[in-house]
Amino acid sequence: MSPIRRPSRRAVTRWLVGTASVALYAVLVPIHATLYAVAVPLAFLIGAGVCIAPALAFRWPRTAVAVFAIAAWTLPLAALADDGLIWPWPWSVPAMLAFALFVLVVAMLRGWRFGLAAMLLVYLGSLAVPLVRPGAADPAAVEVDLIVAGSIAAAALLIGSLLAARRRLNTALTREREHAAVEQSRRELAEERTRIARELHDVVAHSMSLIQVQASTARYRVDGLSAGAIEEFDSIGSSARAALGEMRRILSILRTDDHTAELAPQRGIDDIPALAESTRRAGARVDLAYEVEGDVSSAAQIAAYRIVQESLSNALRHAPDSAISVSVTTDAESVEILVRNAAREASGGGGAGHGIRGMIERAELLGGELTAGADDDGWRVSARIPRHFDPALTEGAR
Numbered sequence: 001m002s003p004i005r006r007p008s009r010r011a012v013t014r015w016l017v018g019t020a021s022v023a024l025y026a027v028l029v030p031i032h033a034t035l036y037a038v039a040v041p042l043a044f045l046i047g048a049g050v051c052i053a054p055a056l057a058f059r060w061p062r063t064a065v066a067v068f069a070i071a072a073w074t075l076p077l078a079a080l081a082d083d084g085l086i087w088p089w090p091w092s093v094p095a096m097l098a099f100a101l102f103v104l105v106v107a108m109l110r111g112w113r114f115g116l117a118a119m120l121l122v123y124l125g126s127l128a129v130p131l132v133r134p135g136a137a138d139p140a141a142v143e144v145d146l147i148v149a150g151s152i153a154a155a156a157l158l159i160g161s162l163l164a165a166r167r168r169l170n171t172a173l174t175r176e177r178e179h180a181a182v183e184q185s186r187r188e189l190a191e192e193r194t195r196i197a198r199e200l201h202d203v204v205a206h207s208m209s210l211i212q213v214q215a216s217t218a219r220y221r222v223d224g225l226s227a228g229a230i231e232e233f234d235s236i237g238s239s240a241r242a243a244l245g246e247m248r249r250i251l252s253i254l255r256t257d258d259h260t261a262e263l264a265p266q267r268g269i270d271d272i273p274a275l276a277e278s279t280r281r282a283g284a285r286v287d288l289a290y291e292v293e294g295d296v297s298s299a300a301q302i303a304a305y306r307i308v309q310e311s312l313s314n315a316l317r318h319a320p321d322s323a324i325s326v327s328v329t330t331d332a333e334s335v336e337i338l339v340r341n342a343a344r345e346a347s348g349g350g351g352a353g354h355g356i357r358g359m360i361e362r363a364e365l366l367g368g369e370l371t372a373g374a375d376d377d378g379w380r381v382s383a384r385i386p387r388h389f390d391p392a393l394t395e396g397a398r
Contacts, residue, residue: 024097032079035092039078049070051098061118065122073126108160193254267306284315296387304335306359337385342377368386
């Protein structure tokens with residue numbers, strides 16, 4: 001069951017103003033038709049102009065000012081009663097309330113300057129009405145009526161201006177809260193990155209250092225090691241040193257708040273033969289076909305190395321006894337990579353792991369493509385990476 005959405009403040013305000021306008025219209029028309037002897041069609045028409053203007057101000061404030069001013073000036077002139085009216089004139093009570101509502105809405109929506117201009121325009125026009133119809137009512141009563149109407153409108157202007165200031169303050173506070181939330185999320189992200197970096201440094205890097213030291217000093221600490229065992233320990237130490245280098249690179253990325261690119265050199269396509277040799281020393285059967293000629297961008301080199309590295313790692317992890325064939329070749333436009341082994345399960349769960357997903361993302365970010373899956377001969381990873389990265393390729397793909 002979806003949660004009930006609360007209406008916005010603007011929608012609630014519109015509803016309240018609309019309700020008040022309808023109520024005023026229902027009162028204003030009969031009063032002016034009976035007490036002021038305004039023709040019924042004119043009472044309906046002019047009353048609609050007076051009462052609809054506050055609602056119009058939400059979307060068309062200038063039009064609302066023009067409509068209200070014309071209606072407010074015309075309404076007292078349309079009175080057909082004999083001179084010497086005993087009722088409030090030129091502002092009747094419902095017209096006075098509609099004037100206050102109109103000024104309140106305009107000031108609240110557009111600020112005190114616009115509200116003051118609208119109020120003065122309407123009010124100064126109403127001052128001319130007694131000059132057009134002198135003697136329509138007692139001059140003292142007319143003066144009191146104008147003072148009361150002006151006072152009520154001024155109070156409405158003040159209230160509307162205060163509401164407008166409060167709305168601006170709420171908007172500013174909301175903006176500041178959003179900004180604070182963004183900054184808080186950034187701080188939390190930085191703290192999380194720092195925590196991860198600290199854990200990697202204190203736990204993983206420390207353990208790798210111990211492995212490297214133990215492997216490098218094994219020939220001196222253990223008597224009677226064969227040449228093959230010494231070579232194996234040297235290989236372990238070399239792999240541990242390489243892993244420590246990679247760990248330092250990862251730590252530098254995690255501790256860089258602005259995510260700037262690292263400056264340390266990374267493994268490239270020329271390091272793939274050494275990678276295959278280190279995998280052979282680990283006991284795997286690796287057949288490498290390496291034919292790379294010409295210039296290859298650094299981004300493509302790093303991606304090619306990481307794809308081969310991940311493919312070999314998957315094969316060793318999930319099918320350690322299978323033979324692995326690696327082919328790295330180049331043509332005029334791209335680098336072609338093909339890694340195969342005989343075991344179907346070498347994907348590590350049907351290709352759902354993070355490693356294969358990461359390889360696919362590396363290739364696609366450079367405008368290339370990568371597929372991984374089982375075929376008739378076993379497991380196959382095939383990738384094509386452009387020699388030189390063209391940002392237009394990935395932008396067009398998006």
